Amino acid sequence: DWDLHLSTLFTEVRLRPQVEVRCADSLPPHLVLTVAALLKGLMYDEDSFQKAWEHCRPTSSAEVAQTSRQAWKLGLKTPWREGTLQDLARTCLTLARDGLDRQQSRRCQERSESYFLNGLDRLIEGGVTLAEQLLQNWHGSRQDKVKALIQHCGFFDVASNRPDASCSNEQFKP
Structure with missing residues (x-):
């Protein structure tokens, strides 16, 4: 199905019935x-x-x-x-x-x-771009980096009920 295949492409802009501008996520x-x-x-x-x-x-x-x-x-x-x-x-x-x-x-x-x-x-x-701002705080442990990413992208409220959530793959194993 052509539409299904097109949905897997992640270009900066995509023409649909409307114009999708997809390059500005996680602000x-x-x-x-x-x-x-x-x-x-x-x-x-x-x-x-x-x-x-x-x-x-x-x-x-x-x-x-x-x-x-x-x-x-x-x-x-x-x-x-x-x-x-x-x-x-x-x-x-x-x-x-x-x-x-x-x-x-x-x-x-x-x-x-x-x-x-x-x-x-x-x-x-x-x-200084947002990516450069993020990289300025990109140091420390994996947990520190995840916290920096969550805070930078504004996901803090979503994740605040799990501030010490593990960053390992254990949580994704069946």
Whole structure:
């Protein structure tokens, strides 16, 4: 069954009846709504969409592959054309904020949803990705690493009733 096979692919974006953006999972709780706000600001405002596309449009598949290979190592410091991914992120964040503000004024809402982008603004200006933040605390025993991961990803409330849960495979054996 073709649909079943497609469900096993984990690409960054997947076209279904809707567009699935799958690259932003396990975010800290204060950033969960940031992704929705960013995408809404960029995708649902024609001006922001066109400007973002001008900045992000790949010139070749080689450029995409090279940037992808470097980004997982260099994060926001990855070279991107005349600057870095941090520069591109700043530009896209500004475009998203502008797009959300225009949407707010068209709908006569009292408050723009651009405030959901504030956490992302701090992250970009700091120049340290969430993965880099996690790796800064990635030391100690396996238990310490699991606790750091749980805390970083916002799973603390879920796991708080089992703070001393074993990290061994024993719990998964039949």
